[in-house]
Amino acid sequence: MSKIDPAVTAAALARQNTLTKPPGSLGRLEELAVWFAARQGNVVPSRLQPAIVVFAADHGVAAEGVSAFPAEVTGQMVTNFVTGGAAINVLAREAGAGLSIVDVGVAHDYPFPAQPVAPLFRTPVARGTRNLRREAAMSVAECTLAWNIGRETALEAIGRGKTVLIGGEMGIANTTAAACLAVALAGIGADEAVGSGTGIDDTRRVHKVAIVADAVARARAAGANSARDWLAEVGGLEIAALAGFYNAAAHAGVPVVLDGFISTAAALVAVRDDPGVADWLLASHCSHERGHRALLAALQLEPLVDLGLRLGEASGAALVLPLLQSALALHREMATFASAGVSDGGSAAQ
Ligand SMILES: O=C(O)c1ccc[n+]([C@@H]2O[C@H](COP(=O)([O-])O)[C@@H](O)[C@H]2O)c1
Numbered sequence: 001m002s003k004i005d006p007a008v009t010a011a012a013l014a015r016q017n018t019l020t021k022p023p024g025s026l027g028r029l030e031e032l033a034v035w036f037a038a039r040q041g042n043v044v045p046s047r048l049q050p051a052i053v054v055f056a057a058d059h060g061v062a063a064e065g066v067s068a069f070p071a072e073v074t075g076q077m078v079t080n081f082v083t084g085g086a087a088i089n090v091l092a093r094e095a096g097a098g099l100s101i102v103d104v105g106v107a108h109d110y111p112f113p114a115q116p117v118a119p120l121f122r123t124p125v126a127r128g129t130r131n132l133r134r135e136a137a138m139s140v141a142e143c144t145l146a147w148n149i150g151r152e153t154a155l156e157a158i159g160r161g162k163t164v165l166i167g168g169e170m171g172i173a174n175t176t177a178a179a180c181l182a183v184a185l186a187g188i189g190a191d192e193a194v195g196s197g198t199g200i201d202d203t204r205r206v207h208k209v210a211i212v213a214d215a216v217a218r219a220r221a222a223g224a225n226s227a228r229d230w231l232a233e234v235g236g237l238e239i240a241a242l243a244g245f246y247n248a249a250a251h252a253g254v255p256v257v258l259d260g261f262i263s264t265a266a267a268l269v270a271v272r273d274d275p276g277v278a279d280w281l282l283a284s285h286c287s288h289e290r291g292h293r294a295l296l297a298a299l300q301l302e303p304l305v306d307l308g309l310r311l312g313e314a315s316g317a318a319l320v321l322p323l324l325q326s327a328l329a330l331h332r333e334m335a336t337f338a339s340a341g342v343s344d345g346g347s348a349a350q
């Protein structure tokens, strides 16, 4: 795991206090600049070169009626991402971030557009997972394959000079899988972990709570113990790819910005698998999805914004990129009290 140099943190903090503002007046933007400085090993961090990857896969548990949308939507949305019409296409463009899509296990055929605007990598491990209520979602071999696809995707982006990675997901019924992981790994109750996902009503949410409780009990009886065991039992192919993506980024010393409920569940798997991953994670937002706050707390992460988002597909993480770039630009470009001839009130370092 890459090391974070405390001397760089101290020097970046000292620099913040020389800039022409009352110390602390830029609030969390100051912390963010210091956080990236420490991870870039550079007191004055460079502008971020972001890569966004959306991993798509289907879930056998969709057959239990846990989503407001049919499973066919996963593949249809892959076509939409590749055509440029989804929210993440707009937000990635606004943020000047590269976007690619990886099919790690879409179950239904979908059309490939004649004029793609985002690259699609088709590496399906299976046509969706099995129904996690009844049996293991994946074999260990399938889970490892998906994890390694995520790892290789991260390494490829880092090889192209990307300095911050964002993983997103698309998968009908994946809030059920993520809720199972939250129960298993964050130790919360099924009722606390289960939300309305794409928009199910209260009656269906109660049904979803029972399915999550059943699945966790089944997997526990089957001997699930480690984070990777739980991932194979109740996770998803896109969740496994995301966990591998975060693992590789952290090991390469490249920060990650988390998206919503599902991506945070994948991050919790990656951290329980290898605790050093935690140092490289930043939480973008708190999703409207019930259970997200508990997952963030389990990772000791404080989200930057809370806008009632519940879309996924990396949208919340892409949305905070301009905020991160601003925090770094302020740290890089503001005048110091000394250079601007502004009296520092006695608190600024020179
Ligand atoms: O990221 C989130 O917090 C989030 C919250 C609710 C729903 N989603 C998205 O909606 C889909 C899963 O919802 P569901 O109801 O089908 O389980 C999946 O494609 C996710 O990207 C995402």
Ligand SMILES: Cc1cc2nc[nH]c2cc1C
Binding pocket: 069, 073, 077, 169, 170, 171, 198, 311, 312, 313
């Ligand atoms: C339309 C739609 C778009 C999405 N993007 C991420 N999850 C999604 C779920 C649905 C249903």
